[in-house]
Amino acid sequence: MTTDLIHWLLYGGAMGLIVIGIVGVVTLNNIFRIVLALVIAEAGANLLLVIAGYRFDAIAPILTGSSVNQLMVDPVPQAMVLTSIVIGVGIQALALALVLKVYQNYKTLDIREIHQRLSTDIDSNSGVISLLSSEQPAGERPLPEPSAQNETAQLNQGGDK
């Protein structure tokens, strides 16, 4: 009875960590915090895997050579979790390197600002007037000549601020 309760508590905890991580990634604005939320979600997934193979009445899955036939914990999920932790560390390091690079280029950690800068960068690279401005109607319109276009782009930027 109690082991059952603990089991469900652990499952709930793992799921909870995953949910906290996902909610964090979706709602947070600071990109460093987003990386941390990702780490929490990964921890949840790893915990879920470990619990999947765990038994309270079993020993660690190490062959000691003794002939005692005792129940062992399932070693497969543990091997998997080891791999996925290592992979996770790699991904997190890469994410932090990217955070650094983004900060060096855009001088901000706010995901909304980064997204906006990214959109305007892509727009200006391809020579399209930014669609982010609320005054700009969507759909196909005849674009103004390049000189006028630059002015409109500037006006739009001014309007946004």
Added chain:
Amino acid sequence: MNNIAFNVALPLLTAFLLPIISNNSKSAARFIGPFVLLAMLGFALAYFNMLEHPIAIALGGFRPPLGITFHLDNLSLLMACIIPLIMLLLWPYANKEGYREESLLLLLAGSASGLALSSDLFNIYVFYELLSVASFGLAAANRTGAAFAATFRYLVMSGLGTVLALTGIGLIYTQTGTLNLAHIGLLASQLNNPVGLSAFALIVVGIGVKAEIFPVNGWVPEVYSTASPRISALLAGLISKLAVLVIIRLLVVAYQVPEALNLLLVLGMLGIFWGELSAWRSRDLKRMLSFSSIGQLGMVLVAFSIPGEAGMFAGIAMMLHHLIVKPALFMLTEYWNGAIDKLKGAAKSSPLAAILFMIFALSLIGVPPLPGFWAKLLLVNGLVEASASLYITALVVLLTATVIEAHYLMRTAIHIYSKGKKKQRKKLHQTPFNLTIVSVFAVVLIVALVTLAPLGNKLNKIAAESSDRALYINTTFSTKQAPMRKQTSLDQQMSKVQ
């Protein structure tokens, strides 16, 4: 006999050795990449030629379900052949100094081959992660602020997808106690419950980040318009197909239930809807093509959601068609990268490129007699035959999407063929090297058109083989490899189940 393992091991090894080789000899580092890709192609082709019926190779000599197996059938070997071929076409030959991009590309080739061949869920997860890391590096290779920001958003979405997929794999493990795809297929009845189905949904959404599936494809337009066209071509053409391949393997082997099929169908329809409408709305070529690729991937998903052989046939045809057409179109954006309005006069400055664009655009829309038409026809036939109300809705969505597709692609074509100012025209000139690569894709498309009947037969055979669940399971459990350990109780249990 286990040569096919080299398809994974060789590129991975070379990828990590490349920096050292480059330190010693720059010229050796330049040639070793294409050489390894050619070797991969050779191994894959050798198997492809002698393959009569699917085989499973137990790596390390342990028999399934405990050992890890590679599943070699026509579909996975076809992908294993296509991977080095496309890599060779899109290889950065002009890059004289660097080894970074080459190294990442080899990493991508190795992990992609592993993803295509592996039949073990956890192996698939590891290869998928390797693939992700390589593609992050390639997406950020331009080293501009926009590229870094786009890659960061891609990484976060992909990381979240990985967590979901890993959770899904964990849930499948709790239900079946195994990770081998064939063994999971054997125990499929245990997965037909809320936990099993949510595991499938989690894996679809998780792996779907790479497959540009509807709710998790926000990164697509950003990455494709900041990365260099070669990388966009690779990601849109090849990598998305490999992710789809993983999903359909799981679908065929373990989830032939209406709930799973309907999930794919609905996600596919939403993808078509969102992708095509956004493509219609976007006003520069790169973003238009990236949204259109979301729409096309939606169509592939809809095709695979049709139960049975017909759906598999249509799906494989759509997949291969998109695999040829989209990289070629992305390669054209190397010099035609501006707004669509600025493409005026492009046909004057490089007429061949304009003709090639027309061929690919028409095939993408599905104008007969180009291959795209036959692929779409198969999909439409399949949807009509499936005849459930949801499939008919998908048919309506598909045909509407085709009209939208025709509008935005023809709008672009009109701009390309209209007169432009001389000054602007000069920028739109395509280099001969780029044109050669695009022409190779066009030649493949035209050869496919000429040999339509035998190609159709071959694809039909492949579809029949890969939609056969029992064949997949039997193949894995009849591996000839001698066991390196004693028979365990699990083995006896397995033989009883069989």
